[in-house]
Amino acid sequence: MxxxxxxxxxxxxxxxxxxxxxxxxxxxxxxxxxxxxxxxxxxxxxxxxxxxxxxxxxxxxxxxxxxxxxxxxxxxSKINLGLVEEAVFLRILCEKKLLEIACNDPNSQELIKELEKNIAYQKIIIDFDEDHHKFFDLDNQFHSLIFEYYNKNNIWKSVKRLATHYDRLRLIDALEITNTPKIFEQHIEIIDTIKNKKLDQIDSLVSSHLSKFKDVITKYIEKYPEYFS
CATH class of the missing domain: 1.10.10.10 (Winged helix-like DNA-binding domain superfamily/Winged helix DNA-binding domain)
Known part of the structure; x- marks a missing residue:
């Protein structure tokens, strides 16, 4: 082993x-x-x-x-799609609310700066086709930065405890590189939403961003049937 x-x-x-x-x-x-x-x-x-x-x-x-x-x-444990759905449900609720807070925050400049630094590292991974485990880590860090900025660290920890099946599915997706360019584009959209206070875009953007794996889940079940319960 x-x-x-x-x-x-x-x-x-x-x-x-x-x-x-x-x-x-x-x-x-x-x-x-x-x-x-x-x-x-x-x-x-x-x-x-x-x-x-x-x-x-x-x-x-x-x-x-x-x-x-x-x-x-x-x-x-094999990946349980019921547990994946629960984690997605919780993350969508939390992240929609946090983006609302960020859009209404007149002092979000430091958060935007940290998110843009994270995005710069993500772009390096994509441009040079580097280790996509690292892209996955940067993706997690991108979202955790928003929780941490608004003192919601314990909520993030609770979300991650519930999201173990979802996160393993996300990692498969990251290593397949199927959604990586779209994930990167949506991270840029999230920053733009905060910068320009686009409250009307939050619902559709967060839902799309956190549920994008659904478009390819059948492919992964067919490719890795032994991974799923």
Whole structure:
């Protein structure tokens, strides 16, 4: 078993370390939907005992990222489209409201500046066909900047906890590069909406931006049928 991001941080105990490593590898698709989770292999790979591994598996099963079947074993949860829809619903509600706040904010210049810096990095990824994992990270950062600017960090964390199935689907989309140019264009539109106080465009823009995966979901189910429940 080859895992990424396995360097233990100074602030982590074994429980935190194992939980983070397993979750990170699930969210980056290094551990693929439906893949068997071997406690023995994880223990050998991370050089830890099986007790904290089991604790991490229980925690991740509660977060719907691992399915535990008695007598069969533990498996990375397949992408559940019902959970994807719930996450999209929540994000649309939150992000519409935040854009309304930004459009009505006379002091949004610093936010616009940070968003434009993020966009500049996104353009580099696109222009030079760089690592699209990085584009996905920048996409997440773009939206988190708006939450953070208006002191909604805890709401963003709650959204991300609910959005694990949605985010794995988004990552597949990013790596396929199907929607990347459109995502980039819509990010520019979001900045323009804030700059020019285009309140009337918020509903359609946010809904389109967060639901664009629906146009290609059939393609992904056909290409990766083992990834979906």
């Amino acid at each position: 080859l895992l990424e991001n396995t360097t233990k941080r100074k602030t982590e105990n074994n429980r935190e370390y194992i939980y983070r490593v397993i979750k990170d590898n699930i969210m980056t698709l290094k551990l693929k939907p439906g893949e068997c989770i071997s406690e023995v292999e994880l223990g050998n790979c991370l050089n830890v005992s099986r007790t904290p591994i089991r604790e991490a598996i229980v925690r991740l099963s509660e977060e719907k990222l691992i399915d535990v079947f008695p007598q069969k074993g533990s498996f990375v």
